[in-house]
Amino acid sequence: MIWAAAVLAISALLMLLWHMQKPRPRRIAISFARFVPPLPQAPAGWSRIALTRPRDLSALLCLLAAVGFGLWALLDAGRNYRAALPDHLGLRVVFDRSGSMAVADGGESRQTRALKQVEAARLVLANAGVGSLCIEMLGVGAAIGPALPLALTGPLPADDMAPLSEGAEPARLLEAARRPANGCALTHVLVITDLPPQPADLGGPLLLWDQIGAAVGNNGLRALALRPSAFGQTTPEIRLEGVNSGRDAPPALVLTGPAGPQNAVIYPDPEAEGRWYAIAVYNGAGEYTARLPAGDGYPGDDRISTRLDMPLALAVDWQLGTLPRPASLAAGGAADPLVTELAQLAPQDLARPLMLTYPGFDSKGAARIGPFRESLALLSALNFDALEVALPAPYPAPLPPGFVPMMTDDQGGVLIAQRADPPGLILPAPRLDLPEPQRSLSLTLFFSGLADLIVTPPRAQAIRWIGPDEAPIPDAWRESLTGRPAGAPADLAVLAGSSATPQQLPFWPWAVLAALAALLAEKLLRLARRREVLQ
Amino acid sequence: MPITDPPLSPAMLDRLVLRWRRDAPSLGAGPHQRRRQGHSLEFREYRAYQRGDDIRGVDWRASARQPRRGDLLLRSFEAEQQMTLAIVIDNRSEMALPETMPRLLYALWAMRALVMLALDKEDEVILARLFAGPGEALVTLHGAGGGARARDWAETIWAGRLIPDPPAGFADLRRIADKLRPAGAAVVLSDMLFDDPGQKFVQFARQVQTRRRSLSVLQLDSVQHEIALLRRAAEFRLIRPDQHESDDLQQFDEAVFRTATDAVAAHTTRLRQSARAGGLDWPIDPVAWPLPEPEDSFQAGTERLKSCFAQDFPRLPLLANLSFGGRE
Structure with a gap:
């Protein structure tokens, strides 16, 4: 602030000197010059600067006004800045622990990136220079974990932040963001997830939604329905539905039932973009497992299992x-x-x-x-x-x-x-x-x-998603859309600012506008003078 | 509106024309009056000399043969039907000075106003440059289209002031004199500060004044105006006629400029005496420039010059001598 004011003051002084300098000696032509004998030389020591009336007083006044407005803008901006700096910062980190956070894109997993963001947020808070700070973390998978206090420095609790074989949903993350504070007076809530941002008003704390992770193509199984035959005209069928995100659907899937495995051709759903279905033969009551080809973004939604009990014939x-x-x-x-x-x-x-x-x-x-x-x-x-x-x-x-x-x-x-x-x-x-x-x-x-x-209509069956480690994954379908575009990263610098609305609107933009207007007026005055001289 | 349009209202021009029509028959001098008496080259008769007649019309040899000594015989000629007015403009670059109130502009306004008056009387008008330079050397104007041609020529001369040519010599002045009819007059619009080492202007002036024609000089004097400018600047770099600018800063000195003023006066006196040949109308008092204002710009200076012109021009003795009206 001081250096800016000094620069402006020096600028004003220079402008004053510029306008108070003596005009350069005029070059004068006269009509009777040939009759004029040699003239005496002017005394040496001619000085450019003199305490005299400014050459162009109105232009100088415009420039001084511009400098004055600039100073005013600086002072006003500084006053608002100091008023906005809070005494306390409380941050809640809502950390997505769903299975898709284990997806690797660009050489590192989303969870690794999320941990780096938490580190960056801690650093911003540590450097904010406020009196009191607190950070707490809530891990969210299919359910919301307990609130854990985080230190400003030191290692993060990696076990409490590791991805789970669970699917998370934006509503669950927002629910975690809205949970009452647990000993930490919250000013900010930072949601770190690979799910797209959700607009929400937390009624106090400022919500920062940091969507991490690049787009990774994925196919996932979504539902299984059983359609019985009608009087023998058609055979009972199993309808499998899935989604593809950021990549094409595979050509077929494998359905293993009581009569052994069968390949089911996958067709894109004409009624929904990014959806597909496959039809397989129902071979009687028993355990059925459907499996997609491996190698896509999220492996937790590639395999489902269900038990079908409907007899072959009604x-x-x-x-x-x-x-x-x-x-x-x-x-x-x-x-x-x-x-x-x-x-x-x-x-x-x-x-x-x-x-x-x-x-x-x-x-x-x-x-x-x-x-x-x-x-x-x-x-x-x-x-x-x-x-x-x-x-x-x-x-x-x-x-x-x-x-x-x-x-x-x-x-x-x-x-x-x-x-x-x-x-x-x-x-x-x-x-x-x-x-x-x-x-x-x-x-x-x-x-x-x-x-x-x-004859009953096709009925959706309850299914279980089975992970690569044979463990069931609740709501794995929520993680299937890993191919969605990455969102803009959150501006963590906001964490060091105020979460409250300023009590008074800053005046400095108007001062800047007035300074610009004064500069414009000075320019127009000069142009008018120049045009007059040219005429 | 062209800058060379004279700052005279149409009403003022009408008044000048009416005044001429009223006064011309009663005025004893001037080319128009002489035209009525007849001063062409064609001899008509002798008549007795009367007071007021031009003494140059006396035939001394015939008068000597008169029985009574002292009876003078005057030769009269067939009347001319048209007078020729030659207007010669000094087009040196110095005429564009002072920068805020250029004398060339005043001269061009006077030229345009004279053209309007002469053409109104169906006279023939010749426009000419005094020195070589841009624009036609000689323009002859007749009738209705003459005003427009005069305007174009004046604009050319005005635009030519910006061309930084080296000092040019005199134009072909003999050609101007040759174009003049016996009942003719020439007007020179100049500051009369030019150098005439070969006496070309003097010869032209004398040639014009033969055959009872007249030469009027409208001298535009801005010397005091320019001295006041230098006095105010106090320190300056003076540009000499050879465009050489002194590297040294010079200082105003009253004595030096008194000397310069005396030199200017002596020069004009010499030139007046040399050019005098019986028909010279060069008033002792020139058109003097007003002193400069502290914040004179070109625009403000020109406006002041316009008001001076509108005030001075109708009262110029030149108009009366040309029987164009003039002061009452």
Whole structure:
């Protein structure tokens, strides 16, 4: 500050001298010079500087004003700086210990870089020159670890900062950042992770998010779903889903099940960028393990394992006399859905998943279709014109408890009824001996209803990620996106500043602006003078 | 607006024209009046001399044959229909001084104003440089387009002041005199401080004054103005006519400049006497430059010069002698 003020003062003095110097002796031409005898020489010792009126007073005043404003700006900036320097600095380091921190990029692991950042932060604090300091560290994997005090110097607790076979998520890191202070009055929270920055207001401490690590391509397994067959038209399938980050998906994966390994071709998901899927054959209940080719960025998401218990064929307790059980359906027992006729229904059967038929197509029904619910899936396969020509008779008895009409005739008779829980459906019995179109109508209606009742949609299965060391990795999918671009490093110099908003806006920018305006005015004055002289 | 446009309002020019039309018939001297009496080369008749007639028109030989001694006979000639006015501008680089109030600018304004007045009377005007230099040596103006040509010529002369040529010799002055008609007049606009070692200007002046033509000199004197500038500077480096600048710093000295002023006066007196041949109109009092202001710039000085011109020009004896109006 002092040297800057001295420089400005010297500048002002030099400007004053410059403007107070005597004008150089004029070169004068006169029209009658040839009549002028030789003139006496001026006395020697001519001095450039004289205490006289400045040559260009307005320009000098502009320059002095510029210097004055510069001094003011310096003084004002210094005053604000001293006011902003805090007495205490408290830093919490939220340290990402997820598995992806072990990823090596550019010759060193992300964890090594993170440790260097912690060292740098400690150094900044140590040199801040404030009265009191404290640092604490929270390691975050799938869960938040305990708050550990960190010394300003000395070795870091490497064991408490080593990567875990766990996945972390930004919300968990922010949760750790927001945790109440544990003996250290926090002014700053430094999050060191390879996850992208998350905007957050911690309501006091200043959040610094330091995203480390360069982009490393990775493929990871994300989910596994089982899709059962439907009456034997399709085979049961296993759908495996994954992500690719920063590199292309591999061509295939290996799924090992009860019947041995099988290769499943990987296809990019057309509906989502960076996602892919593969379809494999379900070989019955048992342990299944899927594995991606090794050698990508994060190995913790390359292998999953799950146990699938679904039988190969759906089982049905078939008690229908008018139609034989389809070969693709296994003969079930009391635990399986029941398919029966109204005449054979026992009261205890109403508590089971149930498909109840009645002899609707045995007699002529009403003339027209009445109200119906469009949401019923089985109606989508029906031709209503054909149905109206051969409308079945309504259900001949009161609907059992829980069933609601889904389709009625124009007389109010119930043709189809449904129950949500346990699943249940009442509809006309299929008849193979009827003339067309009654025969086709009855079969279409029956099998559509049966498919609605017993075929479940593909279900995601619970999976486990297995690390290279055969240890399970919780939430390993959270670490898969190692190919994301690296973020800007945090400015650790902020740690030495204030976390609080200044009480008063600094005035020095205005002083600088005024100094620039004074310089501009001086320049314009000189230009105006020069133009006048040239004219 | 060109800088050489004379700072005279159109109303002032109209007043000058009206004054000429009113006064010209009653004025006894001047080329216009003589033109009416007839001073062409074609002899018409003798008539008796009357008071006020130009004595140069007396035919002494014929008068001697008169029965009564003392009866003088005057030769009269066929009347000229047009007068020729030759305006000669001193175009030396020294005329661009003083820097803030250049005399060349004053001379060009006077030239342009005279051209306007002469062309208004359908006279023929010849513009000429006194010395060699940029611009046409001789320009003859007639009628409506003459004003524009005079403006262009004046701008050329004004622009030529910046060309740092070595001192040039006289232009072909004989050619100017030859172009003058018997009923003609010449006007020289100059500071009259030029050197005339070969008597070329004197010869030109005398030649112009023959055949009852006249020569008017508008002398522009800025000597006191320039001395005041030097006095204020006190110490300076004086640029001599040969463009040689003294390395030594020089000091103002009253005695030296008194000597210089006397030398200037002696020079003009000698030149006036040498050039006199009966038709010379060179007033003793030149157009004197006002003293410089402390903060004179070119712009401020020119504005002051404009107001001086607007005040002085209508009162110049030159105008009356040319029968262009002038002072009342």
